[in-house]
Structures are given as structure tokens and as C-alpha cells.
Amino acid sequence: MAFIKWQDEFLVGIPKVDEQHRKLLETINDLHLLLHTRVSPEKLKDIVFFLNEYVVEHFGTEEALMKASTALPEKLRERHFREHRFFVDKIQEFTGTLETESANKKGYLLDIFEFLGHWFADHILKIDKETAAYLRQDRELRNKNEEESLPHGNG
Ligand SMILES: [Fe+2]
Numbered sequence: 430m431a432f433i434k435w436q437d438e439f440l441v442g443i444p445k446v447d448e449q450h451r452k453l454l455e456t457i458n459d460l461h462l463l464l465h466t467r468v469s470p471e472k473l474k475d476i477v478f479f480l481n482e483y484v485v486e487h488f489g490t491e492e493a494l495m496k497a498s499t500a501l502p503e504k505l506r507e508r509h510f511r512e513h514r515f516f517v518d519k520i521q522e523f524t525g526t527l528e529t530e531s532a533n534k535k536g537y538l539l540d541i542f543e544f545l546g547h548w549f550a551d552h553i554l555k556i557d558k559e560t561a562a563y564l565r566q567d568r569e570l571r572n573k574n575e576e577e578s579l580p581h582g583n584g
Pocket of ligand 1: 491509513552556557
């Protein structure tokens with residue numbers, strides 16, 4: 430897999446989520462660069478540390494929106510949460526093998542790189558987009574309700 434440039438077609442239309450996705454893509458590209466250089470154990474730790482923070486923050490954002498959603502079908506929500514749990518488990522696995530794997534840094538990095546690349550294509554560009562379409566409906570509905578509850582008169 431090659432370096433991936435951010436494109437508008439990656440957008441799901443929810444600015445906070447898009448910003449987080451963009452950050453993940455930066456990390457994927459960082460990993461791509463690292464595969465061609467000498468990697469320090471500190472750098473590896475930084476990446477794994479980032480991924481641990483990322484799952485808490487980013488899945489926190491998406492899951493809060495999904496829980497609050499009235500438009501999102503229950504089945505889709507369940508499937509989405511399941512995919513997140515799979516990702517969290519995998520990051521925990523990478524974290525657990527961080528110390529032992531540092532003897533073979535390139536293989537370890539490549540595993541993370543490929544995992545994140547697949548995640549980007551198979552989760553973000555699929556179920557995240559599918560879900561965001563419903564979350565945007567929630568937002569539109571909310572905006573409409575707010576507009577209606579505003580006092581009329583001043584033009
Ligand atoms: Fe997601």
C-alpha cells in the first residue's frame with residue numbers, strides 16, 4: 430500500500446469525526462515513512478500510545494453520537510460497535526506485544542501499518558460513511574427543531 434493523500438471523498442460530513450479520521454491517516458502515512466527508516470523503540474511507543482488515546486477519543490465521539498441518534502437503525506449501531514471492539518482488541522494486542530516485538534521492529538510496524546490501512550478502507554470508508562448519513566439526519570432534524578422554536582418576528 431502506498432502513501433495515501435487525504436481526499437474530499439473520505440469526508441463523512443461531521444467535522445469533528447473528519448478531523449479525527451484525518452489524524453489517523455497522518456499516522457498511517459507516518460508509519461509508511463517509518464518503514465523505510467531506522468525505527469527507534471521510542472518512536473514505536475509513541476505510535477502505540479497515540480493509537481491507545483485515539484480509540485478512546487475517536488470512538489468516544491462516534492459512539493456518543495450513535496447512542497444519541499434517533500435516525501440510526503439499531504442493527505447498524507450494533508454492527509458498528511462490534512467493529513470498534515474488534516479494533517480496540519487489536520490495539521490492545523499490539524500494545525501487549527510492544528516490548529517483545531521490538532526485536533523485530535519492521536515486522537511489527539508493517540503489521541500495524543497494514544491493519545490501519547485496512548481499517549481505513551474497510552471501516553472508515555464504509556460503515557463510518559453509512560452511519561454518518563444517519564447522524565447528519567439527526568443534526569438536520571435538530572437544526573430544524575431549533576429554528577422552529579426560535580421566536581419569530583425580527584425578520
Ligand atoms: Fe467508526
